[in-house]
Amino acid sequence: MIEWSPEKIKGFQKALLNWYDQNKRDLPWRVDHDPYHVWISEIMLQQTQVQTVIPYYQRFMKLFPTVGQLAKADESVLLKAWEGLGYYSRARHLQTAARQIVTDYGGQWPQTIDGLKSLSGVGPYTAGAIASIAFNQPVPAVDGNAFRVFSRLFKIDADIAKPQTRHLFEKVIQNVISRDRPGDFNQAIMDLGASYMSAKNPDTVHSPVKQFDQAYLDGEEDKYPVKSKKKRPVQVNYFGLIIHSSKGFLFEQRPSDGILSHFLMFPLIKADELDNQKRSVQKISSDEIIDTIFQSWVSTYQLQLIDLAFVDSQKVSHTFTHQKWQITLLEATLPSNSDLSYFPGKWVPQDQFSTIAFSKVQSKMWAAYQQKIPKTN
Structure with missing residues (x-):
């Protein structure tokens, strides 16, 4: 794995955020930095494509516009609203967490990583996304896009299928994340991983950060990220x-x-x-x-x-x-x-x-x- 100088880190941040400011995806949950909106969208986006999630998110917000209304919703209505997204435990965890916020936190969102991870169904990635986007905390949000982007940028050959690899990526990202705009930084990585640095057919030659992509520069882009095969169901x-x-x-x-x-x-x-x-x-x-x-x-x-x-x-x-x-x-x-x-x-x-x-x-x-x-x- 390579390392970057402070100057290179600043150059990367500038190139990434300038591109994001001009090309960020127009998504309904990005109209504000409300933690409820960030949270619902991130849970829905687990295992589900963005274009599929958009209409679900919009309907969900009409039914349950606040965390309080989600907390007191009838479970059958909640599950019906979730129908088609699959992994229904996500919906149940949402309601459990909503009740935690209302009961344990007096309706106020916890703003730290540890506080957010105490909520039902909120793991390291979701906690990082909420903390950075909603509360401007300079913390990583390591999902599949981040694994793919940073493994190529730094030629990280650790197996991303292993749980301990997340800590390595968190350290790398923590070192390069923008302290001024951490939420935008993490969302820019999401957009970059979904476009120029996608899993299949990446278009790195037009990527706004191609000069920082060491795997691309070395002609080894197809080797990253390293991921062992899952066991067959x-x-x-x-x-x-x-x-x-x-x-x-x-x-x-x-x-x-x-x-x-x-x-x-x-x-x-x-x-x-x-x-x-x-x-x-x-x-x-x-x-x-x-x-x-x-x-x-x-x-x-x-x-x-x-x-x-x-x-x-x-x-x-x-x-x-x-x-x-x-x-x-x-x-x-x-x-x-x-x-x-x-x-x-x-x-x-x-x-x-x-x-x-x-x-x-x-x-x-x-x-x-x-x-x-x-x-x-």
């Missing part, structure tokens, strides 16, 4: 049940922990749970699967599914960070007067689907069911 096989009656469709509330916690969804059964005889699920016949599910619902929920059968449609596939779900659909009917005392869910009429937050995998299941091949006599 583990495939988990499920059976998804589409159960209907005159009252609508039966939705099950997911457990309080794990993926899609608390969500109302079509019931899911892990294929492994049907492997009672310690055989591969692929070797269990269709009739055995249907019989096992039927008996399981009788013993667990005291519900007798009628006409339980496989849906003639493609399997539903959805990938989370560490898991890839493969879902085979079945459908059945259930008398509308069935006693749901032992079942963790409820009937939802189809015309009320729009009032419930659908996860992407739930939307895929519904779409696959609607496209099922009609049975012929």
Whole structure:
């Protein structure tokens, strides 16, 4: 890794900020330096592209214009507003943090890194972004853009997939960040990483800081950043049940922990749970699967599914960070007067689907069911 002189640091700051002043992206959360606006936008931008986030952010601000209103919002309304962004734990953390601000901080935002990191769901990057943009604190905001930009500028060959590498980058950025305009500096790095120094097809030859980009100058830009490959998601096989009656469709509330916690969804059964005889699920016949599910619902929920059968449609596939779900659909009917005392869910009429937050995998299941091949006599 190379080092810069004080003169070079000043030259870099000037070139970067002059470019930013003339070319910064016009984004709705940049109209002011309100910490609430910065915070919501940064949480939404995790794992999501800017152009996707913009309409979500605008709708969110109309629904929850202040941290106080977010704190007291009904969770179902919050999750519906978040529908489509995925990673729903982010939305729940937002509300928990909003309540912390209202209750623990008297409605006032903490302005230090440590104070901000005490809020639910706020990590080092988000804390750095809020502290620098909203409160003019000269602290780094190290995200994927910063990793990419500074690894090329300084030829840092540390593996950015390793947690300890963040501390190295924070030290490097702390040494070059503008003390007068830290928020603009961090946002300029974001814009630079999303344009001239992007991950794919960078246009460094036109970059406003190309003379500072050592990897580019040495013809080694494609070697940075260094990042070890992630482990492939583990495939988990499920059976998804589409159960209907005159009252609508039966939705099950997911457990309080794990993926899609608390969500109302079509019931899911892990294929492994049907492997009672310690055989591969692929070797269990269709009739055995249907019989096992039927008996399981009788013993667990005291519900007798009628006409339980496989849906003639493609399997539903959805990938989370560490898991890839493969879902085979079945459908059945259930008398509308069935006693749901032992079942963790409820009937939802189809015309009320729009009032419930659908996860992407739930939307895929519904779409696959609607496209099922009609049975012929």
